[in-house]
Amino acid sequence: xxxxxxxxxxxxxxxxxxxxxxxxxxxxxxxxxxxxxxxxxxxxxxxxxxxxxxxxxxxxxxxxxxxxxxxxxxxxxxxxxxxxxxxxxxxxxxxxxxxxxxxxxxxxxxxxxxxxxxxxxxxxxxxxxxxxxxxxxxxxxxxxxxxxxxxxxxxxxxxxxxxxxxxxxxxxxxxxxxxxxxxxxxxxxxxxxxxxxxxxxxxxxxxxxxxxxxxxxxxxxxxxxxxxxxxxxxxxxxxxxxxxxxxxxxxxxxxxxxxxxxxxxxxxxxxxxxxxxxxxxxxxxxxxxxxxxxxxxxxxxxxxxxxxxxxxxxxxxxxxxxxxxxxxxxxxxxxxxxxxxxxxxxxxxxxxxxxxxxxxxxxxxxxxxxxxxxxxxxxxxxxxxxxxxxxxxxxxxxxxxxxxxxxxxxxxxxxxxxxxxxxxxxxxxxxxxxx
Amino acid sequence: xxxxxxxxxxxxxxxxxxxxxxxxxxxxxxxxxxxxxxxxxxxxxxxxxxxxxxxxxxxxxxxxxxxxxxxxxxxxxxxxxxxxxxxxxxxxxxxxxxxxxxxxxxxxxxxxxxxxxxxxxxx
Numbered sequence: 001x002x003x004x005x006x007x008x009x010x011x012x013x014x015x016x017x018x019x020x021x022x023x024x025x026x027x028x029x030x031x032x033x034x035x036x037x038x039x040x041x042x043x044x045x046x047x048x049x050x051x052x053x054x055x056x057x058x059x060x061x062x063x064x065x066x067x068x069x070x071x072x073x074x075x076x077x078x079x080x081x082x083x084x085x086x087x088x089x090x091x092x093x094x095x096x097x098x099x100x101x102x103x104x105x106x107x108x109x110x111x112x113x114x115x116x117x118x119x120x121x122x123x124x125x126x127x128x129x130x131x132x133x134x135x136x137x138x139x140x141x142x143x144x145x146x147x148x149x150x151x152x153x154x155x156x157x158x159x160x161x162x163x164x165x166x167x168x169x170x171x172x173x174x175x176x177x178x179x180x181x182x183x184x185x186x187x188x189x190x191x192x193x194x195x196x197x198x199x200x201x202x203x204x205x206x207x208x209x210x211x212x213x214x215x216x217x218x219x220x221x222x223x224x225x226x227x228x229x230x231x232x233x234x235x236x237x238x239x240x241x242x243x244x245x246x247x248x249x250x251x252x253x254x255x256x257x258x259x260x261x262x263x264x265x266x267x268x269x270x271x272x273x274x275x276x277x278x279x280x281x282x283x284x285x286x287x288x289x290x291x292x293x294x295x296x297x298x299x300x301x302x303x304x305x306x307x308x309x310x311x312x313x314x315x316x317x318x319x320x321x322x323x324x325x326x327x328x329x330x331x332x333x334x335x336x337x338x339x340x341x342x343x344x345x346x347x348x349x350x351x352x353x354x355x356x357x358x359x360x361x362x363x364x365x366x367x368x369x370x371x372x373x374x375x376x377x378x379x380x381x382x383x384x385x386x387x388x389x390x391x392x393x394x395x396x397x398x399x400x401x402x403x404x405x406x407x408x409x410x411x412x413x414x415x416x417x418x419x420x421x422x423x424x425x426x427x428x429x430x431x432x433x434x435x
Numbered sequence: 436x437x438x439x440x441x442x443x444x445x446x447x448x449x450x451x452x453x454x455x456x457x458x459x460x461x462x463x464x465x466x467x468x469x470x471x472x473x474x475x476x477x478x479x480x481x482x483x484x485x486x487x488x489x490x491x492x493x494x495x496x497x498x499x500x501x502x503x504x505x506x507x508x509x510x511x512x513x514x515x516x517x518x519x520x521x522x523x524x525x526x527x528x529x530x531x532x533x534x535x536x537x538x539x540x541x542x543x544x545x546x547x548x549x550x551x552x553x554x555x556x557x558x
Binding site for chain 2 (some may be wrong): 049095201204207208209212243246247248252253254255257258259261272273274276277331345369410411412
């Protein structure tokens, strides 16, 4: 592939649970008319740190799961449209089970008379190799596996844990033919990918300048990038969609979830202090000047373990003597609890003489955690409920406490690259190992 | 004058494991609307000078005992702040009010700071 025009790459998901209709919107928004801009590749990010825990628990129940099921629903609706338009779909929705997701896509395609070439990338799962006690342990892979899959003609590429930016880096590598040492170009694509990875956070969502976002009732459009062969890019969105792309919305996303002036990744270390932004017309922001250097020798691994079980209850406290009321119910409940950890937080004290009941009220939250489910389950909820007629005046709760829920703990670890065997499984069944 | 930090400073915050991340930068096109290129530059210089780890620990008293790192990004008109351990063991385990630090930036913007008159624009 020796195209020199910019790669047009969109995003239709920033997390597992994002707007279901976004895949269709991004495909249809690129169809002619209204100045729409067709896409070459449509990406979706489904894997937050927390998501691996959710998928890990899914897979404990059913080993065939472990992928983002909403992505399957989106493809059921949109696969035909994407194939007709020639838009490649690239997503990390494979989660803990990219092979299972690839197979599932085949199952939904054939009843529609479709036969997409589906490739998947794996090798990120290092649980058995390095973290046997963990619920999940997945190395953050780069974009070269995705690039190899696209180079072999895949219509759909699904992966496990890759960095969020890899979903843009991989297609850009494929499109422009960059080498693994084209660090400045790769860093430029990382910057574009980092802006796109959180969906509408690039177009006015979660944005402190929200008062300038036009037409509050219109859904925010999802972002897209035009990535040039020198790695520079323009961030924009389909014409006529809601929201705004401005210097500030792009800056917001570049500042998000970074931990230094160097953004470490598997393919390149991106120098955030070299990024230059400029306006390039309405709802268009250019990213240029991005410099990259050699990536770290080790790969980051997201490790999750089952931490225990938790539960919480919110008591509503109203009127006079709020602190004394809190102290009494706290003393009563704590005497009944056996959970390993009990924590309390009291909301703002209500003002005196408030003229509404709500204004005269505040919330006292009790949160419990324990390695085993029983102390935070019925033992906790019953102890709270049994105080209903036997505690402070005006006792009420925002909702009765439910059964406890398991929780996990996330931590970052690092492994040598030799621990990770990234592999692309092409549609024809062949397997290609990525060095 | 005393005014909220968010008068002309934008923010976005989030989580990385148990650490919170907070980006603060000077608005290009926000309110107040009397932003000139010269005033923008002066505001950036002021913000970069203002935000130190000690400043962050004072601005956000819940971080008073935490290790705080500040990284200058003058090319983006602001700073990136990392508040180590604010979220305990991370999102799923945290008993914190806002376990993913989604609102941390808006809290920071609502805090009152001393802003030089010549930077503040017209309230």
